[in-house]
Amino acid sequence: MSPALRQMLDPTLFWEYRAVLLQGLAQNLSIFAESAILAIVAATIVAVIQLGRSRPLRWIATGYTELCRNTPEYVLLVWVYFVLPLIISKMIGSRFRLDPHLAAVIGLGAAYSGFMAETLRAGLRSIHPGQAEAAAAIGMSSFKTLRRIILPQALRRILPDIVNQLVSLFKSTTIVSLITVQDIMYQVSMISVAEMRPVPLYTGAAVLYCAVIILATQLFQGLTERWRKRGWS
Amino acid sequence: MAFVDNFNRFVLANLGPLFSGLWVTIYVCFWAFLLALLLGAVVCFIRLRIPYLRFLAIAYVEFFRATPILVQLLWVNYVWPEVFGFPRTVVGAGILALALQSSGYLAETFRAGFDGLPKGQREAAEAIGISRWRTIWRVEVPQVALVVAPMVINQLAVVVKSSTLVSVIAIADLMYAGLKIVNQWYEPIEVLTTIALAYFVLIFSISGVANYAYVHFQTKFGLVAQR
Numbered sequence: 001m002s003p004a005l006r007q008m009l010d011p012t013l014f015w016e017y018r019a020v021l022l023q024g025l026a027q028n029l030s031i032f033a034e035s036a037i038l039a040i041v042a043a044t045i046v047a048v049i050q051l052g053r054s055r056p057l058r059w060i061a062t063g064y065t066e067l068c069r070n071t072p073e074y075v076l077l078v079w080v081y082f083v084l085p086l087i088i089s090k091m092i093g094s095r096f097r098l099d100p101h102l103a104a105v106i107g108l109g110a111a112y113s114g115f116m117a118e119t120l121r122a123g124l125r126s127i128h129p130g131q132a133e134a135a136a137a138i139g140m141s142s143f144k145t146l147r148r149i150i151l152p153q154a155l156r157r158i159l160p161d162i163v164n165q166l167v168s169l170f171k172s173t174t175i176v177s178l179i180t181v182q183d184i185m186y187q188v189s190m191i192s193v194a195e196m197r198p199v200p201l202y203t204g205a206a207v208l209y210c211a212v213i214i215l216a217t218q219l220f221q222g223l224t225e226r227w228r229k230r231g232w233s
Numbered sequence: 234m235a236f237v238d239n240f241n242r243f244v245l246a247n248l249g250p251l252f253s254g255l256w257v258t259i260y261v262c263f264w265a266f267l268l269a270l271l272l273g274a275v276v277c278f279i280r281l282r283i284p285y286l287r288f289l290a291i292a293y294v295e296f297f298r299a300t301p302i303l304v305q306l307l308w309v310n311y312v313w314p315e316v317f318g319f320p321r322t323v324v325g326a327g328i329l330a331l332a333l334q335s336s337g338y339l340a341e342t343f344r345a346g347f348d349g350l351p352k353g354q355r356e357a358a359e360a361i362g363i364s365r366w367r368t369i370w371r372v373e374v375p376q377v378a379l380v381v382a383p384m385v386i387n388q389l390a391v392v393v394k395s396s397t398l399v400s401v402i403a404i405a406d407l408m409y410a411g412l413k414i415v416n417q418w419y420e421p422i423e424v425l426t427t428i429a430l431a432y433f434v435l436i437f438s439i440s441g442v443a444n445y446a447y448v449h450f451q452t453k454f455g456l457v458a459q460r
Contacts (some may be wrong), residue, residue, distance in 0.1 A: 083422050
């Protein structure tokens with residue numbers, strides 16, 4: 001191995017700082033989990049509104065999804081972190097602060113709720129309306145129709161898409177370091193400033209992310225593929 | 234009104250820097266996207282037609298698709314100059330990182346397009362004596378280009394989105410210009426909202442073009458239905 005390559009793939013710094021880096025990873029994972037839940041809940045509400053009857057509500061929901069989908073995550077994150085607390089302070093008339101972790105969850109959750117709402121809406125609409133009518137005809141309530149007839153089919157169709165979006169959400173959690181959440185990339189930058197050796201650190205981070213994401217994608221897809229074919233049992 | 238006053242003071246007074254930031258954003262995105270198209274096409278070709286280099290192309294695509302853009306940006310910016318001797322400037326690093334990331338996605342898009350073509354076409358072309366290169370250029374590429382056009386335009390929207398991150402390595406793009414004004418005056422509301430809206434308009438119109446291309450090609454050529 002050439003010396004340049006050896007320096008690039010030198011893992012000693014990672015081992016030395018493993019405690020800090022693992023804490024960073026825990027931050028990433030917790031932000032990922034929280035914003036994924038937020039995104040899914042918000043997306044469900046928005047998708048239901050978009051398929052509903054009220055026209056003004058539909059417009060608002062469409063505006064929300066378009067706004068969230070077409071604004072860069074970084075811009076959204078910075079906006080939530082800097083601007084939102086100021087607006088809330090002005091509205092309630094007293095000082096209001098948002099901690100970076102919460103701002104990151106809100107920003108990423110909002111950004112991905114837009115994508116997920118679109119997917120969910122497409123999935124719900126892909127089920128033929130005749131099925132809902134048939135269910136109504138044999139006396140199922142509309143909630144039961146949704147739960148027993150429409151959702152199981154719709155979820156199977158959109159699951160690969162949702163998994164893809166969760167993977168990109170995890171990739172996006174790297175940018176929370178830019179609003180001073182102490183995640184992996186934040187720690188890596190700090191260590192690189194302290195040790196003055198950016199080459200092995202940034203290479204290691206890239207390789208680490210690559211490995212984690214490929215493994216997680218395979219795992220997710222394996223699990224959901226089995227469910228898609230066979231059902232819950 | 235306080236909002237209008239602040240808007241005049243912080244946004245209108247700084248339109249010069251903001252517009253030069255927008256120009257840098259467009260410049261970076263243009264070159265990154267062009268480079269990504271080129272790299273994506275080359276990688277796709279290697280993957281489909283050069284069997285003993287296929288594993289390299291697969292590794293390339295998987296690596297660049299599975300690493301977050303911020304990690305890649307910092308990696309290209311800090312590691313490549315020391316190990317490979319290029320890129321020499323931050324703008325070069327930004328363009329290269331965005332291009333590498335997108336080329337992975339584009340290579341997959343192109344591959345899906347070529348895989349979607351019926352195999353009989355290539356065999357028919359071979360049967361009437363059209364050479365291999367000519368088959369690619371005159372038979373396959375025109376069809377694939379139409380099919381993948383919407384996805385490719387969408388990738389441009391992704392490039393513009395990711396380009397907000399190049400401000401991190403001190404490229405003076407729109408986001409950088411905006412954050413600079415915010416750090417100067419500590420009045421983020423108007424400036425950041427304006428920038429968010431500017432990005433929204435930019436990306437929304439690109440997605441609009443992609444959607445139009447999708448619907449238009451679908452109705453005009455029936456291409457999407459055919460696959």
